[in-house]
Amino acid sequence: MEQAVGPLSTHSGPYFGEFGGRFVPEALVAALDELETAFHKALADPSFGAELARLHRTYTGRPSPLTEVPRFAAHVGEHVRVFLKREDLNHTGSHKINNVLGQALLVKRMGKKRVIAETGAGQHGVATATAAALLDLECTVYMGEEDTRRQALNVARMRLLGAEVIPVTIGSRTLKDAINEALRDWVANVDTTHYLLGTVTGPHPFPEMVRDFHKIIGEEARAQLLAETGRLPDAVLACVGGGSNAMGIFNAFLDEPSVRLFGFEAGGRGITPGDHAARFSGGVPGVLQGTRSYLLQDEDGQTIPSHSVSAGLDYPSVGPEHAWLHDIGRAQYRPVSDEQAMEAFSLLCRTEGIIPAIESAHALAGAILLGAEASTWAVEHGQEPILLVNLSGRGDKDVATAAAWFGLVDDAAATPTEGEQL
């Protein structure tokens, strides 16, 4: 199963070390083979790359800016510089659009007419609904019922864009269950339908393909940071649910040993099973939804429900390439609690005027947690350490959650009393 490693940044599936693979019903194998062939043909075809680049430039708004955030950095540590890669400024408000446009162009090439997707926080669902509208594809989005409640605004956005949103009412009613429903739909409709999977997990070739559509994040950030500072960052930080934004930014730095890579996963309310989604600190390798990776599971192998204040991070497994990077020691994965994430969320709002997605706030909290550690890195090269944080999405969708968390909604003031005219 082991492959020759070569440069880490070009490593291909189906296996990443002992992780990855294709643990799927036989009915899907032909479609996965078709997808793999179409993807590799597209990569070799300059017209595909040109069309995707055109869409990124004229539709997504790439390159996304790199923003230095000194007032936030002052809370991280003395003499630490922090730069944010602004994926929040992409059309649809997150990095998800990078992958969605790539896969949607592939769908057109494969001659399929319909896409299905799963979504947790709604960012991937909104991006998929957007690309479907743009490229005239029928679109169905599965979303756990619990998440449709937490992310009602995104449900409305998807419906405005013409997508059918189906709340999933079985199991934990979150992202994992939405993926099961999408897989069931795909098995039944694979002739006409593409499963536009939203992160770097699932069966081969999804982890490799989704990473390749997101690696533009790291490539841009690397060039922008070099232009701005003349050197590479000391550390790259990203939040990790399935892990697509993290893999996208890590990729450009995987073969630079001087660059430390940190993934921050949802530590939730604490270490009790069911209270977090920290797969690396609380999980063991197993198989879920087509791939072998770290997995929150009980002693029987049943998936343990996970929790995070962020609907986008409460997935019980993680992309197989992350599992591999963890095991070979190339990247470090640490948990961030709900509370730490929300403090960082608030801090970025107040110091820089940027409302981040709660997912991304986990990476910001990670920067604060690294603080003192980062300050010591300065000794290594006699310069201020540079942290590059991927701001994977913006917080519009999370305003209701944040307002409730911080007690910003005054119910009495919002509800007129009897006879009162506002």
Place this chain on the structure above:
Amino acid sequence: MTGPVVRSQTADRLDGLGRAALVGYLPVGYPDVPTSVEAVRALIDNGADVVELGMPYTDPLMDGPVIQHAVDAALRGGVRVRDTLRAVEQVAGRGAPILVMTYWNLVLRYGVEAFARDLAAAGGAGLITPDLIPDEAGVWIDASDEHGLDRVFLVAPSSTPERLVSTAAACRGFVYAASTMGVTGERATLGSGAERLVADTRAAGAAHVCVGLGVSRPDQAAQVATYADGVIVGSALVRAVTEGVQDGTGLDALARTTAALADGVRSAVRPGVGSRS
């Protein structure tokens, strides 16, 4: 595929019938563990020739709503993997090979070799693995050879001729032909795809091919029994149990449904295979 010659409990049973088999699926622990064991006994006593015993799993992505609901209830009721092994022990030896239907992570977590050992010790015939294709099954192929267990992989209408050959070669017991693209559940019509898939799978080298997904009525079972070595029924049996859960008549309903399906299977005339028995 070369390897040790392992005798197959299930293939022996299919060969001994001289007609198509009724393969009945029920999950362990639904509505509770003791009743589910009674239900399997009722299944065998009313004409099931082979049993497919489901291990409840939190993420049963090949199953439709009837089975999803049942395994969800079983898990909420506290069913454990070891309950399946105990159930196998309690129903083995009644004339119907007991194949465990399981999603792969449950076996992986238990330990593939340990699970094979304990399943064989309990009298089980082997495993049906809906989310494990032979390409990923090296460890299980070795363990099943070591412990003399059947291994049933699936083929689907989308399987290429090459995959039919490799999957047929990897299977022992029978090849599970998915009648349609989709998940488990009752369907009004099966179409002609299933018959073609069975013929193609036989041509690819399979000695025995059973058909599942969508078969729920005696007339459908009779139709499938004319061309397949076995007719696999799940959701219709689980639904019978479900309908009787409230008033305690689930086992009666299950017995009636099983007997009707068994009659359907037995009524089939199989052109050209009469000389086999």
